Amino acid sequence: MTTTFKSVPLVAPGHTRPVTHLSFSPLQVDKSYLLISSCKDGNPMLRDWTGDWIGTFIGHKGAVWSSKISTDTSIAASGSADFTAKIWDSYTGHSLHSFPHNHIVRTVALSPTPSRLLTGGQEKKVRIFDLNRPDAPPDYLEDTNGLAHEGTIKSVIWVADNLGVTAGEDGNIKWWDMRSRTVVEKIIYPTPVTSMELSPEIGRLVVTSGHSAAFISAVPNVLPIHVVNLTYSPSSASIHPILQDRFVTGSLTDEWVRVHTMDGGEREILxxxxxxxxxxxxxxxxxxxxSGSEDGTIRLWQTTPGKTYGLWQGST
Structure with missing residues (x-):
């Protein structure tokens, strides 16, 4: 007799307002990893791979739109509606430095080293801060008119020490040479880019725009680009980092998490x-x-329901 397991998520509470962004650390030597969450309550939170709360970074005065953890998990970065980006000691929770901006910071990224911070947001500017000289003025990535994009910058990603990618509401995705600070490649979508995340394990960018989810090499000028058209507008998407046979999405039009095959077929609605x-x-x-929601919760879903893993003990 075959047992069918129902997908039952673990609920990670703690936030008091909508969860705006989630980011996992890379896999560590002991096979563990961390999860950092951003929230409109202004308090980024750090959790271990089971979803258990480790700590909260206290110091922002407005909604936090983006947060990332460094490759070695030693520091974290966050961007906020209080017009600052902050660097945190992930072991103590202390703020190491606060970088002022002139408008809302929507997205942040740490260089692989990590020695530099990339930020973007409502100003349509991309700044580069040197973490070894935090009081020095930032450098800028500029394309035209002194701006990086013609619309709000929704995502910045540091692919390699000398390569960055930015995406904006102007529908542009731009690859930048971080040494010359010039655009080396560009893709233009007819609708605003709503999200862009890096799947570092497979070196692909996952982009949502309009009703589509696109899977693009993180390195410019490498084809093909795999685009899947959906019947709804995804707010965010992520590809399985090992199998690459499915992707998951959220949407602002309903309360569901969807699992799709790579041709767009619907495997599950959770x-x-x-x-x-x-x-x-x-x-x-x-x-x-x-998944992070307007309801203020983070839910952790098993890829293979019923598998004994972490706090899941084969629950049906």
Whole structure:
């Protein structure tokens, strides 16, 4: 007799307002990893791979739109509506430095080293801060008119020490040479880019725009680009980092998490959230994916329901 397991998520509470962004650390030597969450309550939170709370970074005075953890998990970065980006000691929770901006910071990224911070947001400017000289003025990535994009910058990603990628509401995705600070490649979408995340394990960018999810090499000028057209507008998407046979999405039009095959077929619709799903991300080992919602919760879903993994003990 075959047992069918129902996908039952673990609920990670703690936030008091909508969860806006989720990001996993790379897989560590002991096969563990961390999850950092951003929220409109202004308090980024750090959790271990089971979803258990480790700590909260206290110091922002407005909604936090983006947060990332460094490759070695030693520091974290966050961008906020209080017009600052902050660097945190992920072991103590202390703020190491605050970088002022002139408008809302929507997205942040740490260089692989990590020695530099990339930020973008409502100003349509991309700044580069040197973490070894935090009081020095930032450098800028500029394309035209002194701006990086013609619309709000929704995502910045540091692919390699000398390569960055930015995406904006102007529909542009731009690859930048971080040495010359010039655009080396560009893709233009007819509708605003709503999200862009890097799947570092496979070196692909996952982009949502309009009704599409696109899977693009993180390195410029490498084809093909795989585009999947959906019947709804995804707010965020993430690809399985090992199998590459499925992707998951959230949407602002309903409360569901969807699992799709790579041709767009619908494998599962997962219900559990009580508000639109703002963000979704696969863990680096592909065993689970996390979703963040308007309802203020993070839910952790098993890729293979019923498998004994972490706090899941084969529950049906």
């Amino acid at each position: 219900k559990g959230h009580h508000g639109p799903v703002h963000c979704i991300e696969f863990s680096p080992d592909g065993e689970l994916y996390a």
